[in-house]
Amino acid sequence: MANLKQLSELEGFFTPGHRMCAGCVAPVVVRQVAMAAGDTPVVVANATGCLEVASTIFPYTAWRCSWIHNAFENTAATLSGVETAYRALKKQGKITKDIKFIAFGGDGGTYDIGLQSLSGAMERGHNMVYICYDNGAYMNTGIQRSSATPQFADTTTSPAGKVIPGKVQWRKDLAAIMAAHNIPYVAQVAPSHFNDLIAKVQKALAVDGPAFINAMAPCPRGWRYDTREGIEMTRLAVETCYWPLYEVENGEWRLTYKPREKKPLVEWLKKQGRFRHLFTEENKPLLEEFQRRVDQEWEKLLKRCGEA
């Protein structure tokens, strides 16, 4: 693989002229995916969400590649249609080029409203890579909880109130759900670990059939961190084992990164305003509960990956 310097010089299919917020990590994820794709021709489908609205305000577009937005919940179905049209034309000899198909959706468009469409497309076996840029809430509409929101996070629909301390439920394990579709490739990535991310996207693009990648993409508005620390947020999520890096290749689970020393969860939590209410004396048990659950999930993953 090319080194970072070479990669950063790649023009890529996503230009810097978009209007995402300062400190948003979603465009960093897209840029790294573009680096992974290199010169391969791609068609991108984009779910309604921050990335879509901030990158294609008519008459401008930040996309150098062919790009389609249809609606919020139907990106996988839409790309199914594009990919099928490609197969039809290929069969008829009307297209000779090899084209890859990439979908981008936020956690709202992927975990929640678009889950059916995604499940259908994965089950049917379309040759596409679906990438969820997971910022852990409906950020585009103003930070409402999603099924990807971490437990205890303060969002506008799971506010940290006097009787309820933020989101009550644990996060949905979407990557496992995707793995249960028996698709050839599933992975979880973080842009702080760009080599890992790029290698996984390249694997995903190379497989014959559907691939799903869950990418952590922090949101400075929703998480309330210093805008300079977006990438640091993902690094800490990985180092605390809240967001482990792994892949599931043809059903084989494999950890792709194991922190030398597992950092305490609070190191990630304390940098984020959405968890501020946990740092009171009375909420101390919640912090402990949070850490215990992260430990459990980590152990579970280690077992799945044959590491424990």
Add this chain to the structure above:
Amino acid sequence: MQERIALTGNEAMALAMKQINPDVVAAYPITPQTEIVQIFSNYVANGQVKTEFITVESEHSAMSATVGAAASGVRAMTATSSQGLALMWEVVYIAASNRLPIVMPVVNRALSGPINIHGDHSDTMGARDSGWIQIYSENTQEAYDNLIQAVRIAEHPDVLLPTMVMMDGFIISHAMENLYILSDQDVQKFVGEFKPHRPSLLDVDHPVTVGPLALYDYYMEFKRQQAEAMAGAKAVILEVAKEYGELTGRKYGLFDAYKLDDADLAIVVLSSTAGTARSVVDELREKGIKAGLLKLRVFRPFPYEELAQVLADRKAIAIMDRADSFSAFGGPLFTEVRAAMYDAKKRPPIVDYIYGLGGRDVNLDHIRKVYTDLAEIARTGEVTQVVNYLGVRE
């Protein structure tokens, strides 16, 4: 060369789809459309079409995938009914605004609730403002003919609007009738090779952004262009009908006027009820009553000028609505025809009959009653009840 065979409405639609031979079909089964999907799956399984068939998990995904395929520069189709159309609603509008020439048979069925599987027009009437061309068919022959013509209409460079072709659920979809069919070659020749008129997603050397965000500074121009395309579709529909008529000997227009020229009493109707109404017209004519019928074929674009012209000289007009719009002012066909008549040189009394909801049978007696009411209105010049419900327990 045409062959005369007996087919159900669904078989005829599926056959027309086979002969159109689209590149991509994405469809989900729903009563009473299910057979179309099943029959077409067989064509695919037996290699009788070149089509790539996407067995989507819902109608929402059916329309979404069809949009994706159509934006990729191929001929793409789907088919649905009722709740299926309701589920794809969101994307139905998006298909039109992206100017994608998708063709979709819709087998009319009542919308829930209560849940009902039989024919009425509440499903497609709800989609009347979605930006799709809407063509209604009386029988199996028309369903077949309309679907083939729809391809040419939708794909015409001056139009580029998706088109839905309707037939009544069960009454037509499941009833066997004789019809004339074209050879595969003739249909292929008529619809022609698909040529995308806009940049396609798969033309990766010329990337295109499809479906961007357009706010108050551009949204209205997008809508204005859609309106312009819809208005222009009228001429194309007639042009395609003329060419199809030359090929088949079957004439189509925006509507079909039956014994209307000198009629005092006129009924305006859509789809299969026209057959019943026509036989009542004949019966009344034998008795010397000047009854006439207007069967509307094209509901979108709405031929308001043409309607006003042929209806102005009637003494009383009844609109038959197989859907209610709950506007408290009658069904959709009524309100639109009545609005069209505002500019007519004469304004005869117009009444509405909402009938046949959820597939409730409409028989000769019902239509006779409507003409009897019209005769009374024509005689007295007075309307006692503008909006009427036909064949309902009050």
